[in-house]
Amino acid sequence: MSKSDCSKLHIALFPWFAFGHFIPYIHLSNKLAQKGHKVSFLLPKGIQPKLEHLNQYPHLIRFFPLVLSHVDGLPPGAESTSNVPLELQKYLAIALDQTRDQVEVVLKVTKPDMVFCDFGHWIPALARQIGIKSICYEVVSSMPCGLAGRKIAKEMSVDELIQLPPGYPSSKVRIKAEEVAALLFIAEDFGIGLSFQDRIRTCVKESDAIAFRTYREIEGPFCDYVAQRFGKSVLLSGPCLPETQTQQLEDKWANWLNKFEPSSVVFCSFGSQSMLEKDEFQELLLGFELSGLPFLVALKPPQGCLTIEEALPEGFQGRVQGRGLVHGGWVPQELLLRHPSIGCFVNHCGYGTMWESLFSDCQIVLIPEISDQILNTRLMVEELRIAVEVERGKNRQIPKESLSKAIKLVMDKDNEMASLLKRNHAKLKQLLSNRDLQEEYINNFIRDLQNLLK
Structure with missing residues (x-):
């Protein structure tokens, strides 16, 4: 019996109202429940049916639905960021804060040992009041x-904005001068009377410990820096990705991809949050066309367009017939990345996608938008040296020539840089794919949580 089985924990989870947060929290819940620990998962009422299929241990993971109050400025019925534009998400933060009384009741009734949170800046104070850890x-x-x-x-x-704090472990993993607009978002209001940064900082500073879903092998120096900076324990759960699915790719994708040589297709996906302007969308597609390679692009219709078809550049469909496919809905990203024909993955480098690309065999081309994506990109490009970043033009636009150039560079088998990236990626993937590694991390994570209660 492992040390993590000595005493069973009861953990409450209260993530930010976004699928990019719900899903990692449910993945963590499954890892905890697999070890016999109990989880109480607090989430908006309408989100519960969308997550239930991911709950692998319903006898140990229990959902507690919260009813969101109406907030002026928030689209009617909105319960997550999926249907709330970025500029209106501050109202969703108000809705989250207004669940405080409901959250307090759940915590008092269920009596967990501890509560996990990220955007609920008032959770650590509430937890102290109730007598539990946060x-x-x-x-x-x-x-x-x-x-x-x-x-x-x-x-x-x-x-001043781009200056690195004392002791920060890398001069490369940073925001550049031309990217300060992406950084300034964290100074915007996010709720009533506090900024996005205030919310996160309060949660970090007031909690009993900080935890990240990473490996030391990827972010060790940065985790040590956070521990030193905030003067508290930093716990690592590992990425907690679900076990590799045995399911097959649907025929409509497999049949199309099977027409191409191994590692020859460029796949692009920017996730559920990103919505481009029409001119950006068209320039991007022209970049894929210019590369001359087969491509599969999965993007939402751009702003002002209801369908992908109405947004395509003039004559585009005819020119790329047979080698280019543009899809406007959800795609099975993880399964697509495992198809042998996919050789390059173009993405925004959101954190979940970053891990999926690390565990793939693809060459990686990155086009970050917001501040955390920019930092993830610098880690992948500058520190780990397993990816390239597309060079932006005026006003941070992505010229079709820059995108095409980056794709062609990594897909050129005779290019020295492409070979280096591939070798570095393969070594890292081999290290991270060790089945015992995630097991070791989750056992240590549970042991560290138990130690917090002593």
């Missing part, structure tokens, strides 16, 4: 948390 469990990398040790304000100069 853990700030971040679903993004440790790097933004490390940079959050200093205050970001709109009135700061560009030089």
Whole structure:
């Protein structure tokens, strides 16, 4: 019997109302329940049916649905970021804060040992009041948390904004001067009377410990820096990705991909949150066309368009017939990445996608948008040296020539840089794919949680 089985825990989870947070929290719940620990999962009422199929241990993982109050400015019925544009998500944060009384009742009735949170900045104080521990469990990398040790304000100069805090472990994993607009988002209001950064910092500073879903092998120095910066324990759960699915790719995808040579197709996906302007969308597609390679692009219709078809560049479909496919709905990203014909993955480098690309055999081309994606990209490109970043033009636009150039570089088998990236990626994947590694991390994570209760 492993040490993690000595005493069973009861853990409550209260993630931010976004599928990019719900899903990592449910993956963690499954890993905890697999070891016999009990989980109480608090979430908006309408989200529960969408997550139930991911609950592998319904006898140990129990959902507690919360009813969201109406908030002026929030689209009617909105319960997650999926149907709330970025600029309106501050109202969703207000809705989250207004569940405090419901959350308090659930915690008092269920009496967990501890509660995990990320955006609920009031959770650590509530947990102390009830007499339980609080853990700030971040679903993004440790790097933004490390940079959050200093205050970001709109009135700061560009030089002040991009300055690294003392002791920060890398001069490469940073925001550049031309990217400060992406950084300034964290100084925007996010709720009533506090900024996005205030919310995260309070959660980090007031909790009993900070936790990340990563491996030391990827982010060790940054995790150590966060521990030192905030003066508290940093626990690592590992990425907690679900076991590899045995399911097969649907025929409509497999039949199309099977027409192409191994490792020859470029796959692009920017996740559920990203919505491009029409001109950006068209320039991107023209970049894939210009590469001359077969491609599968999965993007939402751009702003102002109801369908992908109405947004395509003029004559595009005719020119790429047979070698290019553009899809406007959800795609089985993980299964597609495992298809032998996919050789390159173009993405925004959101944290979940970053892990999926690490566990793939694909060459990686990155086009980050927001601050945490930018930091993830610098880690992949500058520190790990397993990916390339597409060079932006004026006003941070992505010219078709830049995208085509990046794709052609990594897909050129005779290119020295492409070979180096491939070798580095293969070595890292081999290390991370060790089945015992995640097991070791989750056992140590549970042991560390138990030690917090002593």
